[in-house]
Structures are given as C-alpha cells and as structure tokens.
Amino acid sequence: MRLNNVKLSELGQGALQELFESELEKVIENINDINTDPTKKRKITMTIDIKSDEYREIIFADAKVKSNLVSMDSTGIKLFNIVDENGERVVNELRSGAKGQAFIDDDGSIKNDDGSDIDEKSKTKKTSKVHQIYR
Incomplete structure (x- = not known):
C-alpha cells in the first residue's frame, strides 16, 4: 500500500489544518485569560471517523x-438579605466587605455597603441621631 498525496495539513483542502488552528487559538486565549489557572x-482532540463504500473503493x-x-x-x-422600612425583602450585593x-x-467616592452613593444630608442625620442617643 502506498499513500499518495495524503498529508494531514492538506486533507479537505486544508480544512483540517484550519480547524486545528482555530482550536489552538482558543487554547492560547484560555491560557492568557487572567481568570484561569x-x-x-x-x-485538543482530533477525531477522524472513517468508513468505506460497499466496494471498498471510496473511503469517506x-x-x-x-x-x-x-x-x-x-x-x-456576598449578598445581604434585609427587610426595608416598608417591610419588603431587599437583596443587595455587599460591596464593602462588612x-x-x-x-x-x-x-474615589465614598459609598454605602451596597455601592450606593452616600449623600451629605444622610451622613449628618445619622451623626445627629447618634449624638442624640449618647446625650
């Protein structure tokens, strides 16, 4: 038996080589992704299923x-699961850590634990309530 013009890189007019290169690109991208180890x-797995016609003349x-x-x-x-002042359950991401x-x-802006902006009025209200409690 002699294989005449059967080169892996040329099978299917180079389609097999293109498929391999496409998968290799995916692998390289995955290696370079900072979110992977x-x-x-x-x-990379290459599978070639081979069969013949009934006369064994043409191989597919x-x-x-x-x-x-x-x-x-x-x-x-981290998510925190709380009931708000209206009695409704609210789930927010805990962005601050505690x-x-x-x-x-x-x-550079100061945020609440859920990532919402802290406005100056609410800060002074909270501070004044704290001072009233301790007086």
Whole structure:
C-alpha cells in the first residue's frame, strides 16, 4: 500500500489544518485569560471517523477538532438579605466587605455597603441621631 498525496495539513483542502488552528487559538486565549489557572492542562482532540463504500473503493472521512479548556476561577460574592422600612425583602450585593461599612470606590467616592452613593444630608442625620442617643 502506498499513500499518495495524503498529508494531514492538506486533507479537505486544508480544512483540517484550519480547524486545528482555530482550536489552538482558543487554547492560547484560555491560557492568557487572567481568570484561569495557566498551569492546568488544556487538550485538543482530533477525531477522524472513517468508513468505506460497499466496494471498498471510496473511503469517506469525517473530521472533528475540539478543545477542552480550563474553566474560569470562581469568585466569591456576598449578598445581604434585609427587610426595608416598608417591610419588603431587599437583596443587595455587599460591596464593602462588612454590613454597614462604607468604602472608597474605584473613582474615589465614598459609598454605602451596597455601592450606593452616600449623600451629605444622610451622613449628618445619622451623626445627629447618634449624638442624640449618647446625650
């Protein structure tokens, strides 16, 4: 038997090579994603299903290329579940790290624990109530 002009990179007029390169690009992007572990293994699998006609003269091949990527790292999220002054249940993301704690946002503004803006009036009201309690 002699294989004449059967090169993997030329099968299907280069389609198999293109499929491989496309999956390789996905793998490289996954490695470069800062949300994935760069040291974990990724895999590219090439499957070629082959069958013949009943006379064994024509061989049919169906090729697939797929990649197994590393999933993104998980991220912890804190939500607080409270009842507001109207008795309605409200769920907000806890952005500050601790309930009731203000924080400085990326833009330098001071925010409530749920990420909403702190206005000056509410700060003075809260302060005056605290002073009234301790007097």
